[in-house]
Amino acid sequence: MDDKMTPGAGHNVARVEDPKGPLAPKASFGSDVVAETLRDLDVPYIALNPGASYRGLHDSIVNYLGNTKPQMLLCLHEEHAVHIAQGWAKVTEKAMAAAVHSNVGLMHASMAIFNAWCDRMPVLIMGATGYLDAARRRPWIEWIHTSRDQASMIRNYVKWDDQPGSPTAAREAIVRARWIAETTPKGPVYVNLDVGLQEDPLAKDLPPMDVKRYGPPVVLGPSEDLVAQAKKLIEGAKKPVIFYGRGSRAQAAWDNRVALAERLGAPVITDLKSSAVFPTEHPLHAGCAHMQAEKHIAALVREADLILAFDAVDIGGFLLSCVEGGAPTGKIVNVSMDHRIHNGWSMDHQVLPPADLFVSADTDLTVAALVKALGSAKKEVWSKDVRPKRDLALRGANEQPLVRDLALALRKALGKREVSLLHTTIAWHESWWPIDHPLAYFGGAGGGGLAAGPGIAVGSALALRGSGRFPVAVLGDGDFLMGATVLWTAVHYRIPLLIVVSNNSSFYNDELHQERVAHTRTRPPENKWIGQKMIDPDIDLAQIAKGQGATGIGPVRTIAELEAALPGAIAAVEAGGVALIDVRVVPGYA
Template sequence: MVASTTVTQLDDIERPSGAAAEKAQFGSDVVAQTLRDAGIDYVALNPGASFRGLHDSLVNFLGNRSPQILLCLHEESAVGLAHGYAKVTGRPMAAAVHSNVGLMHATMAVFNAWCDRMPVLVLGATGPVDASKRRPWIDWIHTAADQGALVRNYVKWDNQPASAAAAREAVLRGVWLSQNAPMGPVYINLDAEMQESGIDAELPSVDASRYLSTARSGVDQETVSEVWALIRKARRPVVLAGRVSRDEVSWHRRVALVEAMGAKVITDLKVAAAFPTSHDAYAGDLRGRNGAATLEVLKAADLVIALDWVDLNGTLTAAFGPAGPECTVIRVGLDHHSHNGWSMDHQAHPPADLVVSTDPDRFTALMIGSAKLCGTNAKPARACTPELSAQDGKQLTVEAIARTLLHFLGGRQSCLTHVTLSWDGSYWPFDHPLDYLGSDGGGGLGAGPAHAVGAALALRDMGADRLPVAICGDGDFLMGVTALWTAVHYKIPLLMIVANNRSFFNDEVHQEKVARMRGRDVSNKWIGMRMDDPEIALADMARAQGCAAFGPATTQAELESAITQAIAAVEEGRVAVVEVITDASYPATLVNALTGTTKG
C-alpha cells in the first residue's frame, strides 16, 4: 500500500507568507480566480517573465492553493504532467509556458496530448502587444504576431484575449472545450499588459458551472434498434475497444454489452485499458506474440463494432486486405470532429456501414439501457503471481522485468502509466480501467517520465490505493528525467523502471530493414544509435533528482533485489527508479509490427 500523502501534508510545500490580497485588482487576478472557479487544481509551469503577472496572482492573490503551482524544469514536462493527469482524471490541468520560446519547447507535448485526445489547458503569454510598452530587446523577441499559429493545427481552440473580461470567458471556454469529446488541448495566450494592468472595477460574478456543462451527444432510439438488429443477426461479432474513459461504471457496462452480444473483444496497447484481459471474451491485441491469433478472430468476424478505434482503416486492411471487409462495420465515436488538413493523426479514412456519432461510453450506456452492470465472467488475474525462472546468464529482457515486477507486487493494485515500445500485451493483466493508461499519443520520445508524474499525482489526489508504475526505455528516460525532480519535490510516490539497452534500438531495427532492402551490411546498424563509450549512468541521474535509485541490475538476482527495495521505497512515499540493463533485441513479431516487415 502506498503511503498516504494528503493535500493537507502538501500545504507545507511552497506556502506564501503574509496576507493574500482580498480582491481582484489586476487582469491576472481575474484569470487566476477563473482557474479556481473552473476547478483547475494545478498549474504546472517553468517560470517565465511573460506570465509574471499570473504567477504573482496565483501566489499572492490565491495563496498558491486551488490551483497550486507545480514547478517543472522544462516546459515540455509541464504539459506532459498535465497530460498524464488527464489520463487518469479525464479533466484538464493547466500548464503555463513562457511566451513563444516556452511554447516552442512545449509543442511536442501539446502534440502528444492532441493525438491522445486528452484535455490540457495550455496558458501562454506574450510581451505587450502594444509595441510602445515593450522593454528593449527581450519583449520584442518574445512577442509574435500570431503566437497561436505555432500550435493551432493541433489544439482544439486557441485565443488571445485583450481584456480581463475576455480572459475570463476564454478560460471558461477553453476548459469546457478541452474536456468535451473529442477531448484535446487548448491554448490561451495572455498579453503581458492585460495581466499587469489594473481593473477599474470587479467584474460581475458568474456561476462558472453554468459555462462548463458537458455537451451530450445523442443517439436516437431508431439507431439503437438498428444496431441491436445487426447484432442479433451476427454469429461472430467483434468489438474493437479503443479510446474510452477511466470510468469504472462505463467499464462494467462495456463488459455487460459484450456479454449480451456474445462478442469477442480486441484492444490496442496504444490506448488505455478498455476491457478485462482475463475475460473469456477477450481475444487479445493485434501486436506482439499473440497478434496473429487475434487477427484470425477479426478475419472471422461477421460484424465489427469499433469504439473510437485508433487507425480503423489500418486494422481492417491488415485483416481483410485493401478491398476491405465484407462484413458489416459500425464505427462509434466523435473523433471526426477533430480531423483537419494539417495533422494526419486521423489516419486513413475507413469503410463503415453505420457511423454512430456519439461518445463510446454513452453509446454503451444507451445500448444496454437498464441492464445489470455487475456479474461478469472476468477472472481474478492477480489472485496468483507469476513464477520466476533463472535467466541462466542471459541478459535481462523487458519480459523478465514485467514478470519480476508482477511477482513482487504480490497482488497489490498498480497502474501502468507508461510502457516501453517493446512491451507485449501478454506480459500484464488489465482488469480495471486504471490498470493501464496507454502510450504517449503522438510518438514523442521523452514523454514517459512526465506522464508518469502527472498520473501519479492524480492517483494520489483521488485516494486511489494504486502503486503508479512506469516502464521507460533509456532514450525516453534521458529526454524526460528532470520531470522526476517535480515528483520528489511535491512528494508524489512513483516507481519507475528503466529498461536500458544502451541504444535507440527502435531505429536499429529500421536501419537493419533498410540495409537488407538495399543489399548492404546489416552489421553497421548500430552506428549513430548506441549510447556507450561512455555508458550513461541512468541510476545516478535519478539520484541527482532526489530519487531513491537502484541498479544498474544486470542479473535476475540483482533485479529482484532492486525491485523489492524500490517497492518498499514507494510505499514509504518516495520516488524510486530502477535501472535494468536489458538485451538489445526485439521479438520477431514486434519487429514485423514496427517496420511493416512480413518476411525475414
C-alpha cells in the same frame, strides 16, 4: 468508483512552497482575474517553468490566491509541464493547467501539446506574450519574446485558442477553453495573455460570474434509430468481434463493456495505445492491436461477420494489417466522434476505414444503450481460439532480462497490491501484465514523441495520490533520458512513483529501421548500431535519479539482480518517495 478510489479528489501534493505575508484582499489587476477564474473552475494545479511574460499571473497565484487551487508545480522544462497535465488527464479525465513562457516556452512545449492532442487529453495551456502595444515593450528581450498570432505555431493541434484583450474577455476565454477541452473529443486548448492585460490595474471591479453556468456538460448519446440498426446487425450476426478503443475511467462504463461482450459471446480486442477499457484476463479478451496484427487476431477479424468498433485508434490501419485491402467481409459498425476534430494539417485521423453503420456518439453511452436494448441473455463465444496460451515463466536467474522478464519480475514483486501501470515501452505485450480495473493502465504518449513517458508518469502518479493504488511506469531509456529532469518535480512535491527503465542502451527501434534499409539495399546490416547506441560512455541512469533526490538502483544486469532490487525500490515508493531501477535488457520486441 467509491470516494476512496476517486483519483485526484482532494489529495493535494506536499505544501513545500507556502507564501509568507498577507495575501492581496481583492482582485486588483488583470492577472488576478485570470487566477481567480482558475480557482473558480476548481483547477487544482498549474505545472510551469517560470518566465517573465506571465510574471503577473505568477504573482497573482502566489500573492493573491496563496499558491493554492491552483498550486504551482515547478518543472525544469515546458514539455514536462504539459506532459504532467496530460498524465493527470489520463487518470481524472479533467484538465489541469500548464503555463508556458511566451513564444520560446511554447516552442519548447509544442511536442508535448501534440502528444496530448493525438491522445485526446484535455489540457488548459496558459500562454503569454510581451506587450501587444509595441511602445510599451522593454528593449530587446520583450521584442524577441513577442510574436504576432503566437497560437499559429500550435493551432493545428489544439482544439481552440484565444488571445483576449481585457480581463473580462480573459475570464470568458478561460471558462470557454476549459469547457471545450473537456468536451468529447477532448484535447488541449491555449489561452494567450499579453503583459499589459496581466499587469495593468483594473479600472473597476468585475461583476461576479458563476462559472458553473457557463460550462454545461455536452451529452451526445446515440439516436434510437441508430441503436435499433446496430441491434439488428448484432442479432443477425453469428460471429461478432468487438474492438474497444478509447473509453472513460468510470467503473459503470467498464462493467457495460464487459456486459456487451458477454451478451454477444464476442472476442474482444483492445489497444495498448489507449487506457484500460476491458479486463485482459477475461476469457473473451483476444489480445491487443499491435503495429502488425498477431495471427490469431487477424484470423478472428477475417472470420467475423460483424465488427463493432468503439472509438478505436486507427481502426482502418488495424483492418489493413488483418485483411488485404483493409475491407473485411463482415459488416462494420464504427462508433466514434473523433471525426469532429480532424483537420487538413495533422494526419492523426489515420486511414479512412470502411463502415456499414457509423454512429457519431459517445462510445460509453452507445455501449450502455446496446446493453439495455439487447437484454440480459448471454451467448457462448463462437471461437475456440480466442487467444493462444503463452509461457509466463521467468527465465534463469543469471540470464540477462528480456523486456518480458522485466515485466514478469516486476509484477511478481508487486504481489497483490492494486497497481496502476502508468506507461510502457513499445516493446510491451499485454499478456505479461493483467489489466483488471479502469485505473490499471493509462495508454501511450499519443503522438509518439519521446520525453513523454516520464512527465506523463509523474502527472498520473499525482492524480493517483490517496487512491490506494501503487504507481509504476516502465520507460525506454531514450524516452527517460529526454525527460529525466521531471524526476525533480516528483521528488520536490513528494509524489510517490516507481520508474523501471527498460534500458537497451540504444534508440533500438531505429536500429531495426536501419537493418531493414540495409537488407533492402544489400548493404551491411551489422552497421545498424552506428548513430543509435548510447555507449562509450555508458550513461548512469541511477546516478541521474540520485542527483535529483530519488532512490536510484542499477545498472541491473541479470534476472536475479532485478528480483533483488525490486523490494527496496517498492519500499521506497510506499514510504512516499520516488525510485528508479535501471534494468539492462536484451534488445528486442514482443
